[in-house]
Amino acid sequence: MPTPVLALEGVSKSFGAVAALRDVHLELHAHEAHGLVGENGAGKSTLVKILAGVHAPDTGTITLDGRPLRPAGPADARAAGIAVIYQEPTLFPDLSVSENIFMGRQPLRSLRRIDTALMRARAAELFDRLGVRLDPDRPARGLSIADQQLVEIAKAISLDARVLVMDEPTAALSGVEVERLFAVTRSLRDAGTAVLFISHRFDEVFALCQRITVMRDGRWVSTDPASALGVDEVVRRMVGREVSAMYPRQDSAAGAPRLQVRGLTRRGAFADVGFTVHAGEIVALAGLVGAGRSEVSRAIFGVDRYDSGEVLVDGVRLPPGDIAAAIRAGLALVPEDRRQQGLVMELSVERNTNLPRRWRLTRGGLLFGGAERRAAVGWAQRLQVKAGRLTDPVSTLSGGNQQKVVLAKWLATEPKVLIVDEPTRGIDVGTKAEVHRLLSELAADGVAVLMVSSELPEVLGMADRVLVMHEGRLTADIPRARADQETVMRAATGQAAAA
Amino acid sequence: MTLVDSPPAEAATQGTRVARRAFLVRELGIGLALVLLIAVTYAVNPRFLSAQNIKDLLLGSTILAILAVGQAVVVITRNVDLSAGSVLGLSAFATGAVFVAAPGLPIPLMLVIGTALGAVLGAVNGGLIAAAKVPALVVTLGTLYMFRGLDYTWATSRQINAADMPPAFLRMGTETVLGVPVLALFAVAVLVAVGYYLRHYRGGRELYAIGSDPAAARLSGIPGGRRVFAAFVASGALAGLAGVLHAARFGTIDANAGLGIELNVVAAVVVGGVAIFGGSGSVYGAALGAVLLTTIRAALPVLGVNPFWQDAAVGALILASIGLDRALSARVGRSLREGKAHG
Numbered sequence: 001m002p003t004p005v006l007a008l009e010g011v012s013k014s015f016g017a018v019a020a021l022r023d024v025h026l027e028l029h030a031h032e033a034h035g036l037v038g039e040n041g042a043g044k045s046t047l048v049k050i051l052a053g054v055h056a057p058d059t060g061t062i063t064l065d066g067r068p069l070r071p072a073g074p075a076d077a078r079a080a081g082i083a084v085i086y087q088e089p090t091l092f093p094d095l096s097v098s099e100n101i102f103m104g105r106q107p108l109r110s111l112r113r114i115d116t117a118l119m120r121a122r123a124a125e126l127f128d129r130l131g132v133r134l135d136p137d138r139p140a141r142g143l144s145i146a147d148q149q150l151v152e153i154a155k156a157i158s159l160d161a162r163v164l165v166m167d168e169p170t171a172a173l174s175g176v177e178v179e180r181l182f183a184v185t186r187s188l189r190d191a192g193t194a195v196l197f198i199s200h201r202f203d204e205v206f207a208l209c210q211r212i213t214v215m216r217d218g219r220w221v222s223t224d225p226a227s228a229l230g231v232d233e234v235v236r237r238m239v240g241r242e243v244s245a246m247y248p249r250q251d252s253a254a255g256a257p258r259l260q261v262r263g264l265t266r267r268g269a270f271a272d273v274g275f276t277v278h279a280g281e282i283v284a285l286a287g288l289v290g291a292g293r294s295e296v297s298r299a300i301f302g303v304d305r306y307d308s309g310e311v312l313v314d315g316v317r318l319p320p321g322d323i324a325a326a327i328r329a330g331l332a333l334v335p336e337d338r339r340q341q342g343l344v345m346e347l348s349v350e351r352n353t354n355l356p357r358r359w360r361l362t363r364g365g366l367l368f369g370g371a372e373r374r375a376a377v378g379w380a381q382r383l384q385v386k387a388g389r390l391t392d393p394v395s396t397l398s399g400g401n402q403q404k405v406v407l408a409k410w411l412a413t414e415p416k417v418l419i420v421d422e423p424t425r426g427i428d429v430g431t432k433a434e435v436h437r438l439l440s441e442l443a444a445d446g447v448a449v450l451m452v453s454s455e456l457p458e459v460l461g462m463a464d465r466v467l468v469m470h471e472g473r474l475t476a477d478i479p480r481a482r483a484d485q486e487t488v489m490r491a492a493t494g495q496a497a498a499a
Numbered sequence: 500m501t502l503v504d505s506p507p508a509e510a511a512t513q514g515t516r517v518a519r520r521a522f523l524v525r526e527l528g529i530g531l532a533l534v535l536l537i538a539v540t541y542a543v544n545p546r547f548l549s550a551q552n553i554k555d556l557l558l559g560s561t562i563l564a565i566l567a568v569g570q571a572v573v574v575i576t577r578n579v580d581l582s583a584g585s586v587l588g589l590s591a592f593a594t595g596a597v598f599v600a601a602p603g604l605p606i607p608l609m610l611v612i613g614t615a616l617g618a619v620l621g622a623v624n625g626g627l628i629a630a631a632k633v634p635a636l637v638v639t640l641g642t643l644y645m646f647r648g649l650d651y652t653w654a655t656s657r658q659i660n661a662a663d664m665p666p667a668f669l670r671m672g673t674e675t676v677l678g679v680p681v682l683a684l685f686a687v688a689v690l691v692a693v694g695y696y697l698r699h700y701r702g703g704r705e706l707y708a709i710g711s712d713p714a715a716a717r718l719s720g721i722p723g724g725r726r727v728f729a730a731f732v733a734s735g736a737l738a739g740l741a742g743v744l745h746a747a748r749f750g751t752i753d754a755n756a757g758l759g760i761e762l763n764v765v766a767a768v769v770v771g772g773v774a775i776f777g778g779s780g781s782v783y784g785a786a787l788g789a790v791l792l793t794t795i796r797a798a799l800p801v802l803g804v805n806p807f808w809q810d811a812a813v814g815a816l817i818l819a820s821i822g823l824d825r826a827l828s829a830r831v832g833r834s835l836r837e838g839k840a841h842g
Contacts, residue, residue, distance in 0.1 A: 075720025
């Protein structure tokens with residue numbers, strides 16, 4: 001084996017009492033894509049941040065081309081030739097897409113002025129290469145998560161780096177976009193770039209990578225050629241045990257109608273959406289990204305107003321645009337974007353957990369720390385949240401654990417109707433199975449669950465019924481027995497009005 | 500497998516066009532308000548547009564506009580500089596004191612000294628913010644009093660009169676070139692230089708990036724601390740320059756020069772469409788805001804509005820411009836979103 005382009009040796013990193021990485025080693029070679037898999041909290045994102053120069057390792061060494069690398073910051077790491085695509089997009093909403101791509105290294109003309117025309121042309125060139133149509137001049141504000149991710153990818157590609165680190169770049173992308181990204185990545189790899197690819201989607205890891213490293217609980221577990229591994233083996237190493245069934249759906253008898261939606265319309269987003277979710281039922285809301293699923297769930301919960309239609313919980317009409325009333329009526333929404341909408345990142349785990357029901361925990365109008373802690377501990381334990389202390393800010397947790405806190409927060413309100421938007425996006429298999437088990441249990445307890453999901457296996461595995469949306473309209477209502485990939489896909493692409 | 504499709508690009512460009520128009524509309528809107536105000540006041544009293552009155556308006560706007568440009572640079576980075584008025588005061592008094600000590604000092608050198616003094620005071624602000632990691636609001640509130648206190652201690656209730664300053668210097672405060680006051684030319688030069696830098700240089704764009712998303716700026720490798728420090732030095736330097744011009748214009752200086760002007764400056768910046776949470780707006784808007792505020796104060800007495808209502812009118816203008824910003828951003832957001840939903 002030739003000398004690696006980038007090597008990590010004995011790298012450890014702790015945040016307070018939580019050891020995020022312990023004695024990790026990793027070697028990336030030129031002309032090779034290297035897969036990194038592990039559950040949430042396994043330390044993948046910390047590893048990425050160390051490579052990016054955001055965190056300095058406590059111990060251990062990093063060598064780039066045989067020379068020790070100690071980046072003082074992200075600019076250093078980038079100058080050394082390491083490009084990083086972060087899991088969560090990091091764009092400047094007020095600036096144009098092309099400025100976002102070239103920030104800090106804009107092409108210059110005379111007198112060191114920015115060459116705006118050249119910058120725009122280069123951005124357009126990058127988008128051509130990725131096969132996407134994005135206007136380089138539009139502001140980043142208002143871009144969908146998929147488009148934001150594409151801008152991030154364009155940014156990383158434009159660096160022509162020696163090492164390209166991709167932390168779940170495909171979480172928000174469609175099949176076509178993923179294929180284009182892979183084509184570009186393969187051509188970069190063949191040109192000599194060392195690629196580190198992190199994903200929870202095993203099919204992608206196996207499609208792209210030659211070698212796969214597994215991490216668990218901040219430790220290195222194994223590195224093997226992809227050809228010598230199978231999905232089952234990787235999963236076993238990730239969790240350190242056999243995973244019980246991914247979709248532990250128990251059949252539960254549907255009860256009385258819990259959530260009724262009639263003729264819900266919001267101009268420009270969705271039109272005439274109507275359906276019913278019964279007690280004990282899990283109903284999936286499927287469709288392409290942009291079909292209006294999240295918008296519908298937000299309107300039901302009262303985050304956005306709607307132009308016409310009505311929402312009833314247990315037969316009682318909810319006032320539109322009133323979140324407090326929705327919560328009182330027993331509605332809970334676990335939003336798609338946990339960082340922006342689900343959590344107050346600076347507040348502690350326990351504060352976040354108790355936010356929606358803080359009034360119920362008060363005595364004489366005052367909130368006492370003891371009561372708050374006791375209330376938070378129960379849910380944190382039930383969901384197995386991995387945190388140093390419950391008083392730590394949520395921002396210090398890993399993605400999967402953050403998602404658990406969001407779930408805990410809403411489950412603690414003991415909802416009658418639970419709306420979950422992409423409940424398992426960007427979280428690992430182990431946590432995924434836990435979340436599925438939890439949803440199943442809740443349904444068995446008589447909760448009506450409405451699950452928005454883009455993961456077809458999840459939709460088919462979990463739902464009693466599948467509602468499909470296409471361009472703002474409900475195009476199908478498919479019972480579990482007749483739901484398969486084809487019927488759902490056809491309805492989602494508007495090819496046929498199935499059922 | 501996953502259910503997603505690629506974004507509709509055509510509709511997105513539609514949204515983009517609306518977005519771009521909105522930014523244009525923002526500065527045009529202030530210009531329009533200004534024209535309307537002048538037209539109405541002119542209709543009531545034609546003397547409002549006499550050569551002398553226009554000159555007074557421009558002179559009156561100059562100092563506020565220079566301060567607003569400096570303030571805008573800081574606000575764009577999601578900070579605020581409340582000490583601008585005190586820096587102006589110190590610099591104005593220093594101008595007088597230096598001329599008392601060295602009557603023959605060349606005027607350009609005096610401008611440099613004042614600007615440099617302001618830059619040093621700005622560096623104190625920037626240094627404290629970077630070192631103590633305390634919000635700029637608190638630090639500059641502290642230095643607002645500290646610098647003013649220095650001013651009082653130094654002046655010890657002395658007053659420097661026009662007779663103590665070189666006549667050529669005082670002439671600069673009133674002279675005109677082709678009908679335009681020399682002082683206003685300073686403001687225009689500052690405005691164009693800073694505006695050009697913010698638009699066409701990496702450093703300038705990075706200030707916007709820092710204000711737009713500080714965490715993302717860090718990940719992009721932007722030296723945030725250094726850039727914010729520089730923004731405060733620039734704001735201080737411009738306040739220092741404004742202090743020298745203040746001395747030239749009024750001729751009489753005591754320790755109260757520029758007292759309380761910082762809130763007017765922030766008002767001008769906000770009215771001018773610079774987002775108080777950073778990341779967007781332009782120095783041109785801020786300067787227009789300064790001109791609009793000055794014109795309102797001059798126009799209301801002409802229109803027969805009770806002086807007690809004048810502050811209320813300024814307040815209403817601030818609220819109206821914030822309302823306009825909200826409405827615009829909501830509209831832009833909607834058109835960008837609808838672009839998506841229809842694809």
